[in-house]
Amino acid sequence: MGKRPSLITVAYRTDEGQPWVLPVVKKVEQKIANDTSLNHEYLPILGLPEFRANASRIALGEDSCAIKENRVGGVQCLGGTGALRIGAEFLRRWYNGNNNTTTPVYISSPSWENHNSVFVNAGFKDIRAYRYWDAAKRGLDLEGLLEDMESAPEFSIFILHACAHNPTGTDPTLEQWKQIAAVMKRRFLFPFFDSAYQGFASGCLDRDAWAVRYFVSEGFELFCAQSFSKNFGLYNERVGNLSVVGKDTDNVQRVLSQMEKIVRTIWSNPPSQGARIVATTLTCPQLFAEWKDNVKTMADRVLLMRSELRARLQALGTPGTWNHITEQIGMFSFTGLNPKQVEYMIKEKHIYLMASGRINMCGLTTKNLDYVASSIHEAVTKFQ
Amino acid sequence: MALLQPARRLLSAAAQRHLCLAPVAARASSWWSHVEMGPPDPILGVTEAFKRDTNAKKMNLGVGAYRDDNGKPFVLNSVRKAEAQIAAKKMDKEYLPIAGLAEFNKASAELALGDTNEVIKSGRYVTVQTISGTGSLRVGASFLQRFFKYSRDVYLPKPSWGNHTPIFRDAGMQLQAYRYYDPKTCGFDFAGALDDISKIPEQSVILFHACAHNPTGVDPRPEQWKELAAVVKKRNLFAFFDMAYQGFASGDINRDSWAVRHFIEQGINVVLSQSYAKNMGLYGERVGAFSVICKDVDEAKRVESQLKILIRPMYSNPPINGARIASTILTSPDLRKEWLEEVKGMADRIIDMRNQLVANLKKEGSSHNWQHITDQIGMFCYTGLKPEQVEQLTKEFSIYMTKDGRISVAGVTSGNVGYLARAIHQVSK
Numbered sequence: 001m002g003k004r005p006s007l008i009t010v011a012y013r014t015d016e017g018q019p020w021v022l023p024v025v026k027k028v029e030q031k032i033a034n035d036t037s038l039n040h041e042y043l044p045i046l047g048l049p050e051f052r053a054n055a056s057r058i059a060l061g062e063d064s065c066a067i068k069e070n071r072v073g074g075v076q077c078l079g080g081t082g083a084l085r086i087g088a089e090f091l092r093r094w095y096n097g098n099n100n101t102t103t104p105v106y107i108s109s110p111s112w113e114n115h116n117s118v119f120v121n122a123g124f125k126d127i128r129a130y131r132y133w134d135a136a137k138r139g140l141d142l143e144g145l146l147e148d149m150e151s152a153p154e155f156s157i158f159i160l161h162a163c164a165h166n167p168t169g170t171d172p173t174l175e176q177w178k179q180i181a182a183v184m185k186r187r188f189l190f191p192f193f194d195s196a197y198q199g200f201a202s203g204c205l206d207r208d209a210w211a212v213r214y215f216v217s218e219g220f221e222l223f224c225a226q227s228f229s230k231n232f233g234l235y236n237e238r239v240g241n242l243s244v245v246g247k248d249t250d251n252v253q254r255v256l257s258q259m260e261k262i263v264r265t266i267w268s269n270p271p272s273q274g275a276r277i278v279a280t281t282l283t284c285p286q287l288f289a290e291w292k293d294n295v296k297t298m299a300d301r302v303l304l305m306r307s308e309l310r311a312r313l314q315a316l317g318t319p320g321t322w323n324h325i326t327e328q329i330g331m332f333s334f335t336g337l338n339p340k341q342v343e344y345m346i347k348e349k350h351i352y353l354m355a356s357g358r359i360n361m362c363g364l365t366t367k368n369l370d371y372v373a374s375s376i377h378e379a380v381t382k383f384q
Numbered sequence: 385m386a387l388l389q390p391a392r393r394l395l396s397a398a399a400q401r402h403l404c405l406a407p408v409a410a411r412a413s414s415w416w417s418h419v420e421m422g423p424p425d426p427i428l429g430v431t432e433a434f435k436r437d438t439n440a441k442k443m444n445l446g447v448g449a450y451r452d453d454n455g456k457p458f459v460l461n462s463v464r465k466a467e468a469q470i471a472a473k474k475m476d477k478e479y480l481p482i483a484g485l486a487e488f489n490k491a492s493a494e495l496a497l498g499d500t501n502e503v504i505k506s507g508r509y510v511t512v513q514t515i516s517g518t519g520s521l522r523v524g525a526s527f528l529q530r531f532f533k534y535s536r537d538v539y540l541p542k543p544s545w546g547n548h549t550p551i552f553r554d555a556g557m558q559l560q561a562y563r564y565y566d567p568k569t570c571g572f573d574f575a576g577a578l579d580d581i582s583k584i585p586e587q588s589v590i591l592f593h594a595c596a597h598n599p600t601g602v603d604p605r606p607e608q609w610k611e612l613a614a615v616v617k618k619r620n621l622f623a624f625f626d627m628a629y630q631g632f633a634s635g636d637i638n639r640d641s642w643a644v645r646h647f648i649e650q651g652i653n654v655v656l657s658q659s660y661a662k663n664m665g666l667y668g669e670r671v672g673a674f675s676v677i678c679k680d681v682d683e684a685k686r687v688e689s690q691l692k693i694l695i696r697p698m699y700s701n702p703p704i705n706g707a708r709i710a711s712t713i714l715t716s717p718d719l720r721k722e723w724l725e726e727v728k729g730m731a732d733r734i735i736d737m738r739n740q741l742v743a744n745l746k747k748e749g750s751s752h753n754w755q756h757i758t759d760q761i762g763m764f765c766y767t768g769l770k771p772e773q774v775e776q777l778t779k780e781f782s783i784y785m786t787k788d789g790r791i792s793v794a795g796v797t798s799g800n801v802g803y804l805a806r807a808i809h810q811v812s813k
Contacts, residue, residue, distance in 0.1 A: 011478055019476035033471055039457040040706075041449060042667045045428055078515065078699035085698055094419050117697035190415070221415050235479045236704040247414035257422035264425055264547060265554040266698065268518035272668035273705040 004350045005368040007359035011235055012200075012298050012331070015365045020298070022233045024290040028280045038276075043269045045260045047076020047241075051275035054282040055241035059195060059209055059224050066216050066245050073252045075242040075259045076270045080196045080227030081114060083242040087192060087223045088122035089262045090255070095190065096155045101125045104156040106148070108132035110356065112166045115159055115194070130158065133168045138324040138336050140170050142179070149183045155190065162195035162224065163208040164330020167358040171201075171329055177211045181218050191215050196227040201330040203299035205292065221246050228278050230331070231295050237274025302331065305364040312373035319380050333359050341379040349375040426546050430784050439782035443800055445791040446784045448598065448763045449667060450730050453797045458730070460665050462723040466712040480701045482692040484513020484673075488707040491714035492658055492673040496627065496641055503648060507681045510688040512695065513702045516672040517628045517659030518547065523674045524624060524655055525555035526694050527687075532622065534587035541565070541577070541591070543788065545598045545626075548591065562590070565600045570756030570768050572602045578615060586620045594627035594656075595640040596762020599790035603633070603761055609643045613650045623652050628659040633762045635731035637724065653677040660710050662763065663727050669706025730794075734763065737796040744805030752812060763794050773811040781807040 014020045032038060046052065052074030057067060066072045077083040088105075096103045105119045109129035119127055130152070131144030149158070160180075165171055172180060184191060193212050199205045212224050228239040242259075246252040263269070281287045310325040325333055337345065337357035345351045351372060353359045364372060424432060430446030452458045483489065489511040494504055503509050514520035525538075538557045540548055541564030549559050562584065563576030584590060592612075597603055604612060616623055625644050631637040647654050653676075660671035674691070678684040695701075713719045738758045745754050757765055769777070769789035777783040783804065785791045796804060 019478050021474075021477055025477075029471070033467065039459050040463070040666050040668050041457050042428075042447070042661075044432070045425065078703065079701075081696075081700040082698070095415060098418070114697060114700070121694075121697040229479075233477055236477050236701070238699060238701070238703040246416055251414040251416040251419070254419045254421050255416050258419055260425065261422050261550070262554075264428075264518075265551045266519070266522055267515035267670065268547070269428070269668070269670075271515075271670040271703040271705065274703065 007353045007363035013362040022294040048275040051279040056243040073244040077240040078238040079240040083225035083240040092123040106130045164197035164201035168334040169328030191222040193224040199231045199295040203296040239274035316377045318377040340383040344379040434784040442782035445795040450794040485707040488711035510684045511675040514672040516670040520657035520672040520674040529556040539590040589622045591624045596629035596633035600766040601760025623654040631663045631727035635728035671706035748809040
């Protein structure tokens with residue numbers, strides 16, 4: 001395990017390199033199993049009501065004006081992917097006209113590789129990239145991003161990572177988000193948030209939802225695709241929610257009714273197990289507290305690995321700057337390793353990472369930190 | 385130009401939204417002002433209306449969900465046992481592969497085709513786990529849209545499950561129909577079906593319900609299936625089987641999949657959708673499979689790779705819970721045996737309810753011929769009632785069914801069959 005660290009895993013790993021079923025999830029599953037009043041009947045098309053309402057509440061906050069004004073709706077979906085797909089299908093049918101497949105969809109450069117596919121398969125014909133990652137400075141290309149937004153056709157759709165940008169781990173600061181929101185408002189651009197790591201990034205649910213909530217408070221109508229795969233560790237149960245924030249109740253109701261039609265021809269109604277686990281947890285104060293604690297455990301371990309890795313690289317005097325390792329956030333880090341260096345890591349050191357230089361911090365453990373750090377050091381000193 | 389810009393921006397935003405839906409003056413309009421309220425789903429909407437009804441005698445004969453003789457949802461014992469076994473193993477929650485749980489896929493194909501089938505032995509097939517029957521049909525429809533170069537047309541029996549049309553349409557296919565149900569006999573229009581199918585353009589896609597046709601409950605007899613297979617082969621049609629009720633129709637899983645197996649034996653490489661919603665009672669767990677019978681293993685591998693490319697941007701990978709339950713049942717001899725008995729039990733109860741309904745209608749003094757109720761098979765029965773009569777049943781008796789007169793016999797119990805018979809007699813005498 002220590003000698004062939006895999007930094008391409010897409011799931012959380014403990015310090016022993018093992019998958020981790022959250023203790024609160026185990027508890028809730030037991031509760032569900034013991035509840036003989038439960039059965040396997042169909043959920044409604046839009047999903048389990050307690051799940052939808054609470055999932056949206058988690059994203060938008062307890063004191064969300066949008067929730068208080070009853071202009072939020074949720075669609076239970078199959079993971080974050082499912083939420084993105086349902087949202088994309090809806091936008092293609094109803095946004096910016098009727099069945100307008102030419103509305104430009106902007107995806108960050110780089111982004112999760114499936115984003116493109118989702119929107120193409122939903123029927124959009126004009127998928128574009130907006131500048132995001134600045135390889136030279138190993139950070140956010142804010143200037144390029146804002147320029148791309150200024151020059152984007154009005155009503156373009158922008159896919160925004162709510163936090164813990166995948167794959168770069170680089171998020172806009174609060175001030176930068178404000179600038180982004182201002183441009184998007186002025187240019188009538190549609191915000192479609194992808195929130196796959198709420199709680200997992202900083203360890204704090206509210207902090208990780210700041211951008212989404214800010215946009216809502218600025219009066220935007222938006223979509224937010226939420227995944228509970230990582231923050232609940234429910235990967236294979238496929239638990240997601242598409243939160244719809246609209247101008248008023250009536251609009252949201254009509255949107256939801258059309259969402260039903262879309263869902264009905266893709267999966268009819270969503271799977272119940274994962275939604276039950278999340279709903280049970282979110283609606284019970286003790287379980288909710290325990291969940292937040294479990295989430296913080298995961299986030300803290302990742303933060304620790306970040307600081308330990310950076311410290312070792314700096315101690316070794318590895319050429320280059322390594323502060324991006326701790327400045328980046330979430331599961332992934334764009335190390336900045338070039339293809340030759342990556343090849344060295346894989347072939348000579350048996351450390352598996354993506355060709356882009358992306359590593360999953362969860363693959364690091366106290367046992368393999370030294371090995372990984374020294375390997376990076378070798379790779380960087382041997383190849384420039 | 386610069387002077388015009390701000391005005392253009394204001395106008396263009398408003399112009400994109402239909403100004404006829406003028407919102408309250410102070411509030412800026414919504415992106416969704418022009419979005420119409422969608423109608424309730426014709427099938428699932430029935431349950432939602434039923435739930436709102438406060439009449440104590442109400443009956444939900446809408447959606448096809450099995451009920452026991454107390455009108456309660458039935459969780460199979462074999463399912464409960466499988467769940468306990470799975471829980472004891474304390475497995476992790478890592479993502480399934482895109483194609484789903486391999487043991488489930490294999491067991492599902494074997495259930496459909498029989499484990500000694502040449503297709504299974506040679507491996508010239510691919511099965512992927514899907515989101516129940518709907519998900520399977522959608523994956524199949526999308527696959528055809530992308531790779532079936534010969535035709536856009538999918539021929540459905542008339543009538544078919546209400547959701548077939550929107551699924552194929554949303555996937556980008558076009559819908560046509562072949563005669564199937566004969567309203568004069570409330571039975572199978574065999575001559576009409578053969579006639580229509582023999583005229584379908586070659587290399588079109590034709591969909592068949594493997595057993596327990598939904599909504600009519602009318603199935604071809606084996607000799608008729610043989611002739612249908614012959615004409616499909618002759619016209620070089622692409623056969624798409626939808627099997628949502630294996631075991632549930634006759635109580636015998638082999639008998640219910642006979643048509644699928646016969647077509648394959650005749651050299652027709654079919655595609656097949658399976659659902660475990662009804663026969664394992666796993667409705668909300670969304671357990672299904674999509675299979676493609678291929679020329680050889682190589683073709684199967686290529687097809688599988690493309691199915692994965694279709695699935696990934698839909699939902700990435702399927703949910704594990706139900707598939708694990710199904711797989712456990714299918715692969716443990718004891719559980720499988722118990723499951724087969726439970727499925728037969730469900731099928732038998734439905735047959736019994738059909739008999740009781742007809743007996744009660746006779747007792748009510750109805751002069752109509754209700755033989756079709758017992759001739760038809762599976763969960764559903766095409767009563768022959770007209771939309772106005774259905775509406776009357778709902779309004780006056782709180783009996784809910786779909787507008788086409790389809791009832792889910794699974795919703796009938798010995799406790800309410802008398803009430804149902806009385807109500808039907810009232811609206812049809």
